[in-house]
Amino acid sequence: MTRAEVAGARSSTDLRAVVVDDSQFMRTVIGDMLEDEGISVVETASDGAAGVEAVERHDPDVVTMDLKMPGMDGIDAVEEIMSIHPTPVLVLSAHAADGAELTFEAMDRGAVDFFEKPSGEVSVGIKQQQDRLVETVRSVAAADVSATEAAADHTPTTASVSGPASEYVENPTLLIGSSTGGPTVVEGVLSELPLEADLRILVVQHMPDGFTDRFAERLDSASEYSVREATDGARIGGGEALVAKGGKHLRVSGYGGGRIRVSLSESEPVNNVRPAVDVTFETAAAQIDGPLTAAILTGMGKDGAEGVRNVSGAGGTVLAQDEETSAVFGMPQRAIETGVVDDVRPRDELAAGVLNAITTREQ
Known part of the structure; x- marks a missing residue:
């Protein structure tokens, strides 16, 4: 079975995730959101290098990846994961001036999708954030990473029309x-x-x-x-x-x-x-x-x-x-x-x- 077929065959409570973020607070918030909805967080990591090691160690169904981190950042970590242990990656992007550019660069390296970082604030909206995050994590876990890798590696050519x-x-x-x-x-x-x-x-x-x-x-x-x-x-x-x-x-x-x-x-x-x-x-x-x-x-x-x-x-x-x-x-x-x-x-x-x-x- 492909990785996507394996993830798709599992129930939502069987999914296993690695959470990568340099903020202990955000690792806790994201981890709690996933765990509350039955997604097992098998490990958290505070930088890209540790995240790559966690992926190799646990072979998770999905990774949530911060972008700005000391040492190996999220963009390089995505590229490394796709190179040595292809795994669906969901980028968690801060809504900042350069957040969109970094997010698209990570997708160019093979990330499947992105999600704006939860605020972590205790508010009426936190449950809605959780529901949307979990839904996105599940969809990314079911993704075929070979397709996203190929799309990222695609070299544009001029399309031609078949026939006269x-x-x-x-x-x-x-x-x-x-x-x-x-x-x-x-x-x-x-x-x-x-x-x-x-x-x-x-x-x-x-x-x-x-x-x-x-x-x-x-x-x-x-x-x-x-x-x-x-x-x-x-x-x-x-x-x-x-x-x-x-x-x-x-x-x-x-x-x-x-x-x-x-x-x-x-x-x-x-x-x-x-x-x-x-x-x-x-x-x-x-x-x-x-x-x-x-x-x-x-x-x-x-x-x-x-x-x-x-x-x-x-x-x-x-x-x-x-x-x-x-x-x-x-x-x-x-x-x-x-x-x-x-x-x-x-x-x-x-x-x-x-x-x-x-x-x-x-x-």
Whole structure:
């Protein structure tokens, strides 16, 4: 069995974790949160080197990793763990000015996902923090680390279209939805899409506020497209992309002349998340009358399943990432189960799948 299959076969009370943080207080807070929900903390460590040793010693299902630590920091520790004892790692990131950059660097080294550090304050919100942390730890424990390693090691290339092609369709729109393990995959897809495809792109990545702006900057640097974090009332045309802002739903509120207008909303979470893929996909299907393509990538849960039904119902094309290259196959699987997915592709062929969907072919 793979590590992901082993973790998935265990009950939630069987999961074993290593907690790495230089703060004794945070090690206690995080450890107590996990233990209270039946996740066994087999060891805690105060720096990256000790964390790596603990992973080798205990072979845990999951590691929670602080980033800023004396000696070996969390970024180097993630890289070392992936090199000598691949294990799903959840980065616990402080919401600070440089927290997002360090977090994405850790994910580049192979970390599966990240979570904002619990405050540790005794308050009404502490239980909610605990529930979300435990849910995230469990999803990361079930991740296929070989998929996240491969995504981190991926070298971008320009995607090609199979078969004789004449030209791209006019005013195509691409919708992307992803969650656990998604940031590096989204970056790979956008980096391979040529500007001449003239796509309008909306990205919904489950991610908290304070990180989506930096994620948009990374996508902008990695691709030929102009990418920015969505703002209320923003408009985009060909060659532009918006990333849903953390903590807000991204709705398509208008479409005309090849330009998309969006609005942001703090309405109730959908599928327990905000932003939700379903919200963006459903409103896009309702508003956009041009060529529409939707791609569901790696992630836990069912978000996007209803959205792809709407996209398909509006005459759009639906793609899903395959199981082998998904860190967590939940979202793609649920989309595939709807019966409306037109194409299932591995991570390295997703961009080519998008281009195939928006290309007219010679007869």
